[in-house]
Amino acid sequence: MIKSNIKQRLECLDINKLEKLIWKRGRFMKDGEFAIYLGKEYSAGKTKEGKIVLRSTDIEDVKNGFEPCKPFNIKYIQDKIVCFKYVNSSEITEYYIIRSMAIYKGFEFEVVEETEDKLSIVTMIGDYRDWVRLGMKSIDIGVYQKWINKNEAEVKIVKENLKL
Structure with a gap:
């Protein structure tokens, strides 16, 4: 497997560093880092401090402690990122790259x-x-x-x- 020397560490409001989501065969083909939190998959990244930042397109996630952010679009993604949450790695069940x-x-x-x-x-x-x-x-x-x-x-x- 090809290993990239460049790892993007992502923040909710930093659109320039957001991992790509590429359109493929009429569906979204996702590339980037993801985490499972409370049984749900989120786009994710690690901060310098070792926290995991979770990004969500579902405003209902504010009920689970997510903070709203200014909505923004990412190329090839239909839905906007609308909220984010910083969690400890012990709070997520899986962390992976696709x-x-x-x-x-x-x-x-x-x-x-x-x-x-x-x-x-x-x-x-x-x-x-x-x-x-x-x-x-x-x-x-x-x-x-x-x-x-x-x-x-x-x-x-x-x-x-x-x-x-």
Whole structure:
């Protein structure tokens, strides 16, 4: 599995750092960190202090101690984030990251964007000569990217539990 060196730590009101939610095949394909709190899944992140910030699109969550925030939209998400809550890691039952991955020409890549018929794949590990042979372009130091047709790859959703 591809490990990103960059981990986004998210706050409710910081829209620029919000993890992406990508539209796929007529449904929302989510990528990012999530936590289960009181049996419900929330978009989540860790603060520098080790707290977990939970973000919700359901204003009814204020009944469970969530604080309302100024509603905002995220690209490709229908509902707005409307409230958040900071909790201790002991209060959540599961904490994980979900990534969309593509198997392309025998290699596994992270899917970072998609259109109706194409996927943008990216890698930051491995032998750059392989990536050049596959026609990938260097978009930053050590980061290679390419747009491919969806029918050229097997797409899978990977869930990885994270340490609390």
